Each structure stands twice: as C-alpha cells, then as structure tokens.
Amino acid sequence: MDVGLKRELEEKVRAGERLTREDGIALYESDDLAWLGGLAHEVRTRLNGDVVHFNVNRHLNMTNVCTASCAYCSFQRKPGRRTRTRCGSRRR
Template identity: 75%
Template sequence: MDSGLKNELEQKVLAGERLSFDDGVALYECDDLAWLGSLAHHCRTQKNGDAVFFNINRHLNMTNVCSATCAYCSFQRKPGDADAYTMRIEEAVRLAEAMAPEGLTELHIVNGLHPTLPWRYYPKSLSELRAALGPTVALKAF
C-alpha cells in the first residue's frame, strides 16, 4: 500500500468516518500488521475504553463418524474405522464439566454427520450439557 493511501485511510479511521468497500479491501490487502493493529486499537479504545473482553472457548467433538465426504475435512471417519468414536452423552457431560474450572465461557461442538445416531441424541446432549454447565456457558453446536 502506498503511503498516500495509507495516510488517507488513517485519517478516515482517526476521524471516525465510515470506510468504503474499497477502503476495506485495501486494508485487507495491507501487509503492515503493526499499522493495522494500531488502527484497530484506536477503534477499540474509542468504543470500549480500556475494557477488554475475552472468551474462553473449548471444543467438544462427541463423534467423528460422518457419512459426508467433504474434500477439506481431516476429521471425518467412517463407521468401523479404527479411530472412529461416538461418545455417550454422559461421557460428553463429564468432559465438559472438567473444562468448566478453566473459566469456560463457550463450548463449541462440531460433530460428524453420524449415519445412525437418533435425532433425540442431539437435543438431549444439549439439554444435559446446559444443565451441567449452567447459563453462563454459551453452547455453539452443530
């Protein structure tokens, strides 16, 4: 990014002006991460002051058995594969409870598209996880 465009974008950001689509593309393509970080810090402190927010996220994958064959996925296993697994709901709850003392704020659940698990497994697992973890942990699932 040339210094003229960089200066123009910086002035817009510091003035609180709305950025255009082209401005966004230019910022996306910029390789000066320290400069981008300073602009982001300015925007964040303008909005939130010195308050900083953190999320403690953990992953729980209750099954890796999947009937799909997505080209990008290295997670998926077929039924019968040596490293295929499907947790009982009680096992998943026990693992999630073990994560809670770490200050857990979000539990992210990504499963395979299991070909034989009944539909009720999914809402029941969420219900039991919610009961175990309480309302302060966000469940991001499926």
C-alpha cells in the first residue's frame, strides 16, 4: 500500500467517515500490521475509552462431533469422520 493511500485511509478513519468496500479491501491486504493495529487501536479507544473486555470460554465439549457447521469453528467434525473424538466411558 502506498503512502498516499495510507494517509487517505487514516484521514477517513480519524474523521469517523464510513469506509468503502475498496477501503476495506485495501486495509485487509495491507502487510503493515503495526500501522493497521495502531489505527484500529485509535478507533477502539475513541469508541470505548481505555476499557478492554474479554471472555474465557470454559465449557468442556464431550465430543467434537457436531452437525451445526458454524463457519468460524475449526473444532467440529462431521459424524463418520475418522478424526472425531468422544469423552466418556467405553462400552465393552
């Protein structure tokens, strides 16, 4: 990403302007993670102050067999797949 486009995007972000699809693609394709992270931090701080929240997911899954097919999940396996696991007692 060239310096001119970076400055243009910084100005839009700092002014609170809506980003276009092309802007989003340019940000996604940027290899300057320090710059991108700094810009994201500015927006987060402006919107939320100096407050950060996080969530710890502590539920135990007794199996990774799942048919929900959530797009974000890399844990689930379809019934019948060899890599499926299950906790519990074994039946003899």
